[in-house]
Amino acid sequence: MKPVFLNELAMACALGADLETVAANLFAADAPGGLVESDLASPGRPLAIGRVPGELPSLAALEVPLRGRNNALLELALAPIRPAVERLVARHGASRVAVVLGTSTSGVGESEAAHRAYLANGRWPDSFHYTQQEMGMPARFVASRLGLTGPAHVISTACSSSAKALASAARLINAGLADAVVAGGADSLCEFTVAGFSALGSVSAARCLPFSRNRCGINIGEGAALFVVSRDEGPVRLSGWGESSDAHHMSAPEPEGQGPERAIRAALQRAGLEPGDIHYVNLHGTATPQNDAMEARVMARVFGAGTPCSSTKALTGHTLGAAGAIEAAIAWITLARNPGRHLPPHWWDGAVDPEFPAIHLVAPGTRALHAPRRVLSQSFAFGGSNAALVLEAA
Numbered sequence: 001m002k003p004v005f006l007n008e009l010a011m012a013c014a015l016g017a018d019l020e021t022v023a024a025n026l027f028a029a030d031a032p033g034g035l036v037e038s039d040l041a042s043p044g045r046p047l048a049i050g051r052v053p054g055e056l057p058s059l060a061a062l063e064v065p066l067r068g069r070n071n072a073l074l075e076l077a078l079a080p081i082r083p084a085v086e087r088l089v090a091r092h093g094a095s096r097v098a099v100v101l102g103t104s105t106s107g108v109g110e111s112e113a114a115h116r117a118y119l120a121n122g123r124w125p126d127s128f129h130y131t132q133q134e135m136g137m138p139a140r141f142v143a144s145r146l147g148l149t150g151p152a153h154v155i156s157t158a159c160s161s162s163a164k165a166l167a168s169a170a171r172l173i174n175a176g177l178a179d180a181v182v183a184g185g186a187d188s189l190c191e192f193t194v195a196g197f198s199a200l201g202s203v204s205a206a207r208c209l210p211f212s213r214n215r216c217g218i219n220i221g222e223g224a225a226l227f228v229v230s231r232d233e234g235p236v237r238l239s240g241w242g243e244s245s246d247a248h249h250m251s252a253p254e255p256e257g258q259g260p261e262r263a264i265r266a267a268l269q270r271a272g273l274e275p276g277d278i279h280y281v282n283l284h285g286t287a288t289p290q291n292d293a294m295e296a297r298v299m300a301r302v303f304g305a306g307t308p309c310s311s312t313k314a315l316t317g318h319t320l321g322a323a324g325a326i327e328a329a330i331a332w333i334t335l336a337r338n339p340g341r342h343l344p345p346h347w348w349d350g351a352v353d354p355e356f357p358a359i360h361l362v363a364p365g366t367r368a369l370h371a372p373r374r375v376l377s378q379s380f381a382f383g384g385s386n387a388a389l390v391l392e393a394a
Helices: 020-028 069-092 108-121 137-146 158-174 191-199 258-269 291-305 320-336
Strands: 007-014 037-039 048-049 097-102 150-155 180-187 223-230 234-246 280-282 308-310 375-382 386-391
Touching: 007 020, 007 069, 007 258, 007 320, 020 320, 069 097, 069 108, 069 137, 069 180, 069 223, 097 108, 097 137, 097 158, 097 234, 097 320, 108 158, 108 223, 137 180, 137 234, 150 158, 158 180, 158 223, 158 375, 158 386, 180 320, 234 258, 234 320, 258 291, 258 375, 280 320, 291 375, 320 375, 320 386
Parallel strands: 097 150, 097 180, 280 308, 280 375
Antiparallel strands: 007 223, 007 234, 037 048, 180 223, 234 386, 375 386
């Protein structure tokens, strides 16, 4: 197969509303940024959350089904990549540019607000249409805003969704079904997700502590990341991907991480690499007891104690269906927008869990001896859906 490249990237998350701001805040070594305390998605119960800063673009001029916070996040991310997509459409035609996105909430936030209005007033508000909450809506929105008529679909497999979207984009290109793909994901804050994870006892009120013996749960975040994927040579190559399914439990990972390990090794094999060739691993790192225990075992088995790794969810929050794309974007920044050779830091309290095997968590301010060239990002989801991506500097 010919190489597939991640030519363009645009993103917004708790670290910033554009790529440059995210890159600057990601590598800050003085204090962790990103998360804020708010009861926005948990009325009367302030929590640390990862909210995109500033005002989002207004979608008021669009038809009602296309409105909503999830799509506003995508609109924010679309602006920087629009010229590149327009050039691809001029070159290949609108039917040869596809859209593949990941999400888990779509327009659930709009549905929440509409139900509150219905209970108060006995009628649905004019600003709501049920199609806003359809899982396929983000792909429909992006295709509509860019004038694309190629394949357009959404993958919704919880936290692995948008990592799988990037793998799907590469497959579309390799199969000859598209010449380019706008791929990534978006998820927005809403009460539904906070309530759901709270019911599982998995939400931390303070900034989360991945891999700490004091870890007690996740921080919910939001964001969007969009890549332009094609065969045109670009700064970063998507050289490997692997996927697996545990079929172990609806919400708990298989304790030894056999499924995640299969996904990681498949990604390395597709890239033609050995574990020792990877210069940094972005961990799933949710700060929940079972995920971190499983992931530490997998990391030690596959990579040993020498490969630098970190969870960046203490900076972005867990962005659920967007997590795979946002963390792939962090890997992209590490390879392509990183003249200082920084590695994404692991912010925590330093309290080592004595039950974990040794792994090399990146201290804030760490610089690699040489510029990182190959990184791996891994995403593990409810239901045992696992995905791993290998990115290489071109």
